[in-house]
């Protein structure tokens with residue numbers, strides 16, 4: 001299915017796409033440790049808020065939280081660190097035919113499974129649960145996919161259904177740094193099509209046991225894991241289907257030391273990590289070096305696809321004073337399709353986790369698209385000293401069934417408190 005372009009939509013609405021620079025945030029719900037995902041409960045205004053420590057909660061449109069958790073997988077998680085951690089319960093996605101098929105899918109970081117390589121860290125789990133009433137039944141758990149992880153970081157673990165009903169799953173490169181070291185093959189996991197790390201996967205969860213592979217996936221019938229849809233990714237953090245072309249995904253890939261990326265993911269695309277980062281070559285031996293000469297094709301001869309947007313990492317010593325060094329870790333967002341702020345219609349609202357590791361100071365951006373050309377601007381939060389979220393990390397975005405967008409924040413980099421919150425993006429009062 002293809003739907004008309006945003007420009008056509010704007011013309012239909014008789015409204016030019018005005019620039020917007022400021023929004024307000026309305027705190028809807030708080031008391032979370034590290035909220036990392038939000039999904040509408042299908043067919044209702046309730047929202048599921050995923051806390052990384054292993055619990056997902058239902059809140060209603062007023063932010064009131066249900067007494068009982070929607071899903072509690074704390075007993076299934078690998079032991080989390082008290083401080084900063086990238087493992088945990090990282091996303092949920094409802095079956096597209098819910099409630100006829102009353103299932104919810106979840107990604108979590110479980111203990112290292114038997115038979116995994118010695119000394120590795122944990123095992124990623126994709127599982128499904130039957131939803132009974134307003135809760136997922138833990139005893140109904142069916143594990144669809146397990147992927148061993150050499151390190152505690154770069155789990156990614158984001159889930160999104162395509163309009164054809166197939167499930168996209170993102171996996172990071174395995175962790176550590178530069179896609180190198182223990183558990184990383186020479187040339188990098190993300191470039192290795194015989195494994196699932198550093199990839200976007202696409203599976204059919206309605207057929208096969210525990211799943212099947214759509215026959216139009218790029219490596220079906222040839223070398224390469226059949227689950228792979230796209231590859232060459234480091235640590236995708238936020239993925240949505242492109243509303244203008246549902247064969248594409250808008251994916252934020254957290255860069256290492258130099259650039260944050262927004263990628264338009266196409267079937268069979270190689271997004272370059274760790275040969276390239278941003279529009280630059282990447283050299284693991286000199287990881288912060290700029291202007292690195294590296295190939296623009298992979299070893300199979302595929303062109304390495306550039307991101308559609310980048311910004312510089314503030315932690316890079318040569319970028320620190322640059323006005324386009326906007327943060328340290330990209331947080332992928334949503335394409336706004338709500339009613340409250342017409343100026344945001346069709347725009348990609350995303351953010352950066354924080355200006356520094358400690359204390360938190362997250363910020364928001366808005367990106368505009370015209371064909372393949374993307375531009376981004378700051379989206380200031382009203383009532384803050386400089387438009388940024390003083391003391392809060394921007395951990396995730398989500399959207400309700402009406403298309404309104406929410407910002408999730410945490411009060412600390414790790415698991416040290418319960419200052420996490422869900423905020424609705426609302427018009428600035430001016």
Ligand SMILES: [Ca+2]
Nearest residue numbers: 219222223224
């Ligand atoms: Ca194959």
